[in-house]
Amino acid sequence: MLRIECPCCGLRDHDEFRYGGDASVTRPAHDDPDPQAWYAYVYIRANPAGLHREFWQHVTGCRQWLVVERDTRNHAIASVELARKLAPRKSLARKSPA
């Protein structure tokens, strides 16, 4: 069973959490007119076989959104942080691919 060390609640089974997908993509500005930027944000994923930054929400616990760094080959978790501590969003990640 995959277990995530929640900063608020401690080590918990992953089925207490809801997956939120790739945390390394950045939403374009709301008024960004470039369809390529939106295409990249919605669809393009690096999908690495290795370390992956991803959102999880502790839905049956503290309900905090977390950013977890996990190896997709063996599920080893390298780090867990509160997503809101990583705000502003630009600091979350590399720029979107487009």
Place this chain on the structure above:
Amino acid sequence: MSRYSAFSIFRNALSGQKNWQRAWRAAEPKPSYDVIVIGGGGHGLATAFYLAENHGIRNVAVLEKGYVGGGNVGRNTTVIRSNYLLDGNTQFYEFSMKLWEGMSRALNFNVMFSQRGQLVTAHSADQLDGFSYRANIMRLNGIDADILDRDEVRRLVPYLDFSDTARFPIHGAIFQGRAGTARHDAVAWGYARAADGHGVDIIQNCEVTGFLRDGDSIVGVETTKGRIGAGKVGLAVAGHTSVLGAKAGLELPIESHVLQAFVTEPLKPLVDHVVAYGADHFYVSQSDKGGLVFGGNLDGYNSYAQRGNLGVVREVAEAAIALMPCISRVRLLRHWGGVMDMTPDASPIICPTSIEGLYLNGGWCYGGFKATPASGWCFAHTIATGKPHPLITAYGLDRFSTGHTLDEAGAGPSAWLQ
């Protein structure tokens, strides 16, 4: 290559079954090929076979990093059906069904295709209306489809939960009589043997580590067995398309997710069809050995590990018991995981790419097995002519940026929710 027949079985019986030839050669790579297909699974081998059979391109290699049939073609639940709703999918999967119907003869290899029929249970009047809509579209496309009411379902599959206490009472079902199952290993072996018979080199334990370029074009591959030149390269490595795509410089709308499958201890004949549960994600068939073969949802987070998590085992077991209380004490024999390319619309991607000489076949989500022959047929056409086969024009990579997604499930763009 000697043909398999009743006579060949008889003749080999006389010599104690000691003189069978191997089914395909253990080829070593030549310096270059007209076409290299990366991935020795069902789709890659079928592509190589149809390149030779339909297009006369026989200087072809299939490169497999492990062994033939060791990936998803040997990890699926072997269901074959063509009950798709959306234009593009409907015709493609029916073409695939027609190829399945002639496959054992075409390959001279018994793939044990068994058209036992598949039904999906409906649990409300609204759901049955939805199924009627689907059945009408199937019939308009010349595909067999029947809508069954509760009594008809009960006559067909009396072992489902028809009691007053069923959590989701069965209202009816959609049924496709030509749907069924096939022996998945035999599909890989049959295509490998038939492709080899046409002169295709099948090279196992040969992992592609990079691409050779001439300017912007791809002109070959780097492998663990050295450099191999190629006029054209086809990717058929669903599950790991992103990994190889990244080496070629492709940005792809794909996430890799693990899907589990299960088989129980052998039982006497119980499940005569393929039965899918309309109130949850669960489907089951019975293998010729007697085991119930079933599956459910994705584990739900990006994964390249070919093993799953126990939470899904519990969810699938719960759905199984809700539909078929009679199997509550059957013991699980094995369960395993396969890595799926999940696309944002749950439909595959087969197309030429923006890179000269590179062709893409991937994004099969969990529908790849039933598509094997049509995928190979259409991908071979695409590689041979440089243009998409008419049946796969809806499967282009550009559909995501142009808004022409083929969202059969209507689940939105999150790959893990498909």
